[in-house]
Amino acid sequence: MRPVLLPPNRLVHFYAGGEAITALRGVPAPDGRSPEEWVASTTTRHGEASTGLSPLPGGGLLRDAVAADPDGWTGGVLPGGPGDVGVLVKLLDAGQRLPVHVHPDRVFASSHLGSCYGKTEAWYVLDAVPGARVHLGWRDDVDPDDLARAVLAEDSGWMLDRMHAVDVVPGDVVLVPAGTVHAIGAGIFVVEVQEPSDFSLLLEHVGFSGPEEAFLGLDVAGAVAATGTRALPPGDLAGLCRHVPPGSTGPLPLRVLPEQADPFFAADLLGPGGASVDVPAGFGILVVLDGSGVAVCADGGVAVSRGDVLAVPHGAGAWQLTGEVTAVLCRPSAAGTA
Structure with missing residues (x-):
């Protein structure tokens, strides 16, 4: 078997962006709001049958090829079943701040969403405008009832004021453990690597999504239950971040x-x-x-x-x-x- 050069797989989304993906890939965007490309994806958008699946250059889908030959593609069938490759990679170009949201961990996903995967993710920053920042984790413990009230009131200011703000530059790496509240700021272009699921609980959704889609069919109490409410200490936050410039030298990989x-x-x-x-x-x-x-x-x-x-x-x-x-x-x- 040989590596396969894949065609683009851009997705229309609820937020603005995508110009950096167009510049990197050299292919026009299919829509003005195409801020993500799901790369070599065998994962679908939550609740949809095929959106998100990567096509093969000769026709057909990568997922079907993997399902037909799991030994050849992944060395055997992975826990997600036929077509699972164990990872999802995205190019993500945020033209605006993304909503405050959280991804469930594997225990929550197994008991509430019928999946062996949660959605821990990591960002490798390829480009960022001056002053770009992300928000990650709570600075102090928050009360779950207060968080539920903020979610119901769409009080993003309450949430952002209580989160760590982290300035980012090209070459920065940020790991986002499942259950950690976060938001990517405007003007940031990343390679995102994550567990192969599309589980996002939007703690603010007005202007981004409808309430049913925002909570994956759960209610506000369910969304809050999936959200960690303990503080992320500064030392732990530092342990989630690295800096690896694309021009780095040394032992490779x-x-x-x-x-x-x-x-x-x-x-x-x-x-x-x-x-x-x-x-x-x-x-x-x-x-x-x-x-x-x-x-x-x-x-x-x-x-x-x-x-x-x-x-x-x-x-x-x-x-x-x-x-x-x-x-x-x-x-x-x-x-x-x-």
Whole structure:
């Protein structure tokens, strides 16, 4: 098997943005509000049958190919069932501040949403306007009843005032554990790697979404139950953040994410500098950030350049990325869902 060069998979969404994705991928957006591309995705938008699924270049869907040959693509059937690759990667370009929201953890998702996956996620910042910031976690403990009142009143100011504000620049990495309240600010372009689900509980939704969609069919009490209300201490917040500039040098592949991400997914920086990078066998999603090169495996090579996306099957075996190229390789966790 060889890596597969994938066509774009842009999604229309409720928030503005997407110009940075268009610039990177070199393909016009399908709609003026297309701020996300779901990359090598076998995950659908919540409640929908096919939206979000990545097409293959010759027709058909990546999910169907994985379901037909799980050994070749992922090394076996993963816990999510046929077509599961264990990870979802997005290009996300926020043209406005996203709503304050939270993602359920695996225990909540299993008991309330019928899924073995929650939605821990991480952001690798590719670009950010001066002064860009994200909000992540509570500065102090909040009372669940007070939070429920703020959600019902759409009091985003109450929520944002109680959250940590974190300035971000290109190369910053932020891990968002499931259950942690957060919001990405305007003018931030990221590669987002996450568990393969579309579970978002919008604690503010007016102007973004209807109430039924906002709470995944749950009520306000359910949304609050999925939300951690304990403070995120500054030391713990610092442990969720790193800085790995795309031009970093050193032993490659270069780890991008904090260790707390290991039970959920992995991401590594490949390149730059022109040296060949050896990559072990395993399913992976490669997003080429700059330059050009060749992904070489036993069955041959695939030329890549800035903006390209590759789905790398387990059956390709160990492979190399060669050339003057910088890319991010995202993978499912080797630890599975335990």
